[in-house]
Amino acid sequence: MILQKLYKFLSSYKLAMALLVIILACCVVGVTVWREAEAGRIIFGTLWFNGLLVLLVVNVACCFFPRMWGRRMTLVSFGMILFHLSFVAILGGIIYNSLFYFRGIIRLTEGEVIPSSEMQSYDAIDKGRFFSFSRLNGETTLIKMHTGYKVKGEDKRAAYEVAVGEANNRTHGILYITNKLTHRGVDYFNDKEGYSLLVILSDKQGQELHGAHIPLQSLVLGKDHVEYSTGYKDNGVVKKDVVPFPGLPERPLFALKTEYLPSKLKERGGEVMFQLLSLDENGSPVRDRPLAEGKAGVGEAFAAGEYLLTAKEVRYWVGMMVRYEPGQPIVLASLWAGLAGMIITFIGRMRQSRK
Amino acid sequence: MKTEYIFFWTAVALYGVSTFSYIFGLIARYEKLFTVGLYSALGGFLPHTLAIAVRWKTGGIEPFITISESITFGAFVAVLIFLVFQFSTKKVKPLGVLIMPVTFVLLGWAGTLMKDVATQIAPALQSWWLWVHIIGATSGFGSVLAAAGLGLMYLLKEKKPGGIYDKLPELQDLDNLSYRFIAGGFIMYGLMIISGAYWSNTVKGNYWNWDPVEVWSLISWLIYGIYLHLRITFAWRGSKLAWYALIALVVMIVSYWGVPFSMETFHSGFRIEH
Numbered sequence: 001m002i003l004q005k006l007y008k009f010l011s012s013y014k015l016a017m018a019l020l021v022i023i024l025a026c027c028v029v030g031v032t033v034w035r036e037a038e039a040g041r042i043i044f045g046t047l048w049f050n051g052l053l054v055l056l057v058v059n060v061a062c063c064f065f066p067r068m069w070g071r072r073m074t075l076v077s078f079g080m081i082l083f084h085l086s087f088v089a090i091l092g093g094i095i096y097n098s099l100f101y102f103r104g105i106i107r108l109t110e111g112e113v114i115p116s117s118e119m120q121s122y123d124a125i126d127k128g129r130f131f132s133f134s135r136l137n138g139e140t141t142l143i144k145m146h147t148g149y150k151v152k153g154e155d156k157r158a159a160y161e162v163a164v165g166e167a168n169n170r171t172h173g174i175l176y177i178t179n180k181l182t183h184r185g186v187d188y189f190n191d192k193e194g195y196s197l198l199v200i201l202s203d204k205q206g207q208e209l210h211g212a213h214i215p216l217q218s219l220v221l222g223k224d225h226v227e228y229s230t231g232y233k234d235n236g237v238v239k240k241d242v243v244p245f246p247g248l249p250e251r252p253l254f255a256l257k258t259e260y261l262p263s264k265l266k267e268r269g270g271e272v273m274f275q276l277l278s279l280d281e282n283g284s285p286v287r288d289r290p291l292a293e294g295k296a297g298v299g300e301a302f303a304a305g306e307y308l309l310t311a312k313e314v315r316y317w318v319g320m321m322v323r324y325e326p327g328q329p330i331v332l333a334s335l336w337a338g339l340a341g342m343i344i345t346f347i348g349r350m351r352q353s354r355k
Numbered sequence: 356m357k358t359e360y361i362f363f364w365t366a367v368a369l370y371g372v373s374t375f376s377y378i379f380g381l382i383a384r385y386e387k388l389f390t391v392g393l394y395s396a397l398g399g400f401l402p403h404t405l406a407i408a409v410r411w412k413t414g415g416i417e418p419f420i421t422i423s424e425s426i427t428f429g430a431f432v433a434v435l436i437f438l439v440f441q442f443s444t445k446k447v448k449p450l451g452v453l454i455m456p457v458t459f460v461l462l463g464w465a466g467t468l469m470k471d472v473a474t475q476i477a478p479a480l481q482s483w484w485l486w487v488h489i490i491g492a493t494s495g496f497g498s499v500l501a502a503a504g505l506g507l508m509y510l511l512k513e514k515k516p517g518g519i520y521d522k523l524p525e526l527q528d529l530d531n532l533s534y535r536f537i538a539g540g541f542i543m544y545g546l547m548i549i550s551g552a553y554w555s556n557t558v559k560g561n562y563w564n565w566d567p568v569e570v571w572s573l574i575s576w577l578i579y580g581i582y583l584h585l586r587i588t589f590a591w592r593g594s595k596l597a598w599y600a601l602i603a604l605v606v607m608i609v610s611y612w613g614v615p616f617s618m619e620t621f622h623s624g625f626r627i628e629h
Contacts, residue, residue: 013588020584024577031567031574044565103560156478177478178557189560323560332562335549342542349538353531 011062019056026052057091060084075348083341089334097327101128102135102186104322108142109196109213110315116140116164116322123319135184135324138166145193145316147267149176158193160318175320189321194218195228195260196317197272201246201253202301202308209307210246215317216260228260242277242285253307254278255285260314271295272311274302359413359472362406363427367466369399370434370459377452381511384518389448393441396455400434403462407431414472419489420480421473426465429493429611430458436497437504446524447532449511453504457608484554491547496611498540499579503604505533506597513594530593533600534586541579548572571610578603 009015026049030039043049064084071077104122108114114121116136141163149159156176163172164183171183181188194216201210216228217238231240240259244252255277263269275293277285296302301310373395380388407427411418419428437454441447509529512520523529551572552562563569582599585591 013584017581017584017589020577020581024574024581027570027574027577030565031570035567039567039570040565044570154478154481155475156481178482180557180560187560189558321560325560328556328562332553332556335552335562339542339545339549342545346538346542350535 007062010059011066012059013063016056016059016063019052019059023052023056054091057087060087076345076352077348079341079344079346079348081341083338083345086334086338086341089337090331093327093330093334095327096330097128097325099128099130100324100326101126102131102322102324103127105191105319106140106322107215107317107319108140109215109317110142110144112213113139113141122322131324135186136322138164138170140164140188140320140322142318143172145318146174147316149174151176151179158190158318160190160193160320162188162320164188185326186322186324189323191319191321193316193318195262196315197258197260198312198315199245199256199258200310200312202310204306204308206301206308210250211312212245212247213315213317214243214245214256214258216258228262230256230258242275244279244283252279252283254291256309258311260311262314268314269298270314271297272302274304274309276304276309359406359409360469362402362409363462363466363469366399366401366403366406367459367462369395369402370455370462373399373451373455374459377449377455381449381452381519386448386519386522389451389519392451392455393438393448396434396451397438400431400438403427403431403434410472414474416473416476417480417485417489419493420476421468421470423465423468423470425489426461426468428489429496430462430465432493433497433500434458436494436501440501447505447508447529448522449519450501450504450508453507454500457500457604461608479558482554482557484550484557487550488547488554491543491545491550492611495540495543495547495575496607498536498543499600499604499607502533502536502540503600505529505536506600509533509597510594510601526593530596533597537579537582537600541576541583544572544576544579548576575607575610578606 026043030043034042061084064080068077068081103126105124106114106116106122116138117133119125119133121140143161143163146159146161147157149156156178159174159176161172161174162181163170164181164186165171169184171181173181175181175188175190177190195218196213196215199212199214200208202208214230217231217233217240219227219229219231219238219240221227227240229238229240230243231238233239240257242255242257245254245256246252257275257277259273261271261273263271273293273295276291277287278289278291280286292302292304294302294304296309296311298311298314301308373392376388376392376395380386380392407418410424419425433454437451437458441450508523509526512523512529513526524532548569551569555564556562582596582603585599586596
């Protein structure tokens with residue numbers, strides 16, 4: 001009895017209409033009252049909204065298919081079946097994907113090799129309950145970042161030459177914004193890139209004590225006016241700041257801020273501005289009185305008290321999105337099936353009305 | 356003055372003539388003005404086409420990247436659909452009374468936003484999905500604009516029978532025609548959403564992100580999906596759906612040009628932060 005009532009409720013046309021109107025209202029609110037991240041947090045990313053979407057698909061299935069069952073197959077009914085079936089398949093694809101997906105952001109400097117299957121290799125990770133890291137076996141290497149990369153005369157701007165996988169199963173390729181790299185079903189997309197300085201700390205005699213690649217953030221200040229500096233991103237806004245140098249796990253000697261001024265004449269040439277701050281007993285930088293500050297060319301030494309600092313070379317760092325989305329092909333194919341269903345139904349109805 | 360601008364503003368002027376011919380034809384109930392309106396629209400369509408062609412040839416990139424180009428191309432497809440329908444059926448002479456004013460205003464607006472032609476397209480947009488997306492969006496808009504025009508004809512004929520309205524098709528035929536255009540627009544908007552999802556998947560690895568532009572396109576699609584459900588499942592007909600088509604058109608224009616270019620999304624001038 002309860003099951004019958006439930007089925008009656010789920011197979012109601014009125015429920016379908018109510019759900020469509022509610023979802024439409026949510027969408028309108030989600031682009032007017034709240035927007036983007038806030039709308040995602042309050043509406044689109046919530047359980048209740050996704051529950052509505054699932055309920056709509058269940059309603060479509062209960063409403064439509066039993067009524068079609070046993071009917072003579074016409075062009076219209078075939079198109080309608082295809083259209084409504086595509087919703088069910090999309091839901092299936094999304095559910096399947098949610099169990100096995102992996103999304104990570106990996107950051108590498110040119111020449112760097114990172115183990116792909118270790119969580120520490122990623123800046124951020126999101127994954128499904130049943131995702132296995134064994135799928136990411138091997139290493140990820142950024143061989144080179146190409147600027148002004150061209151394909152058939154079209155400027156792709158930034159392209160990453162990357163190798164992924166193990167020694168006996170390795171994929172090597174160049175990825176740019178409209179061209180991903182795929183290895184064992186895992187896709188690599190280009191995301192962002194920037195400069196990285198190889199900064200060497202030496203004593204007065206030139207004996208190298210420490211060296212590290214320091215990634216720089218880029219601050220777009222206007223058309224063709226970009227500054228590259230140490231710092232961090234706060235809610236998408238770049239803030240210039242110091243970094244401990246040498247970096248952890250070693251004991252930092254001071255806090256270092258660097259700014260790179262690229263040469264317009266020589267690729268990876270230019271000047272570097274250094275600012276050194278002392279550290280208090282808690283390791284925090286003392287900002288009011290710099291220990292030293294000044295400028296030196298790339299490859300030239302900058303004297304900072306008892307030490308010499310040299311920006312030995314400029315490399316690029318890149319951030320890549322790493323994605324494994326096994327349900328995506330089902331969803332994308334279903335979208336086309338749905339569109340085909342719409343077209344077939346339309347043609348069928350036109351033919352019916354002509355008769 | 357550049358050749359492109361001469362063609363462009365000639366098209367705007369002729370669409371203006373068409374607009375006023377249709378409006379005065381309707382007020383004065385003088386049928387010959389509809390013919391003037393139709394041929395002015397046809398006359399404007401030629402320089403409109405040339406303006407787009409010249410811009411395309413000069414820049415060498417697809418002529419629908421900036422907001423003014425997008426509106427110009429949208430208006431172009433809308434007029435094309437209108438002219439093809441008018442010359443192939445010759446059934447609904449005053450139809451331009453809604454289509455031509457909307458096109459005239461849109462094209463004039465595009466003219467105020469026009470910038471120098473670009474010669475490079477952003478790397479993210481170097482994809483043939485862009486073509487599919489734009490064709491879906493513009494033909495979808497053209498279709499629902501025609502549907503709204505037919506809805507208006509339905510309401511006028513229903514309210515003021517006699518005179519020029521007697522020469523319009525029967526109410527039921529107008530209703531059916533409007534429905535067909537909506538169904539066609541619904542399909543084309545579906546194509547727009549799917550191609551956008553494929554493009555997003557190629558560039559970012561996800562097909563849907565609840566970005567405001569994606570949500571607005573879903574709103575458009577849902578609005579016409581509800582229209583079709585009301586008609587097919589709930590057997591709505593006539594004036595209710597005619598009003599629905601007219602109100603939905605307003606939402607359409609907002610979602611198509613008002614929103615994508617006025618807020619920070621990947622459609623804002625079609626930039627991608629990179």
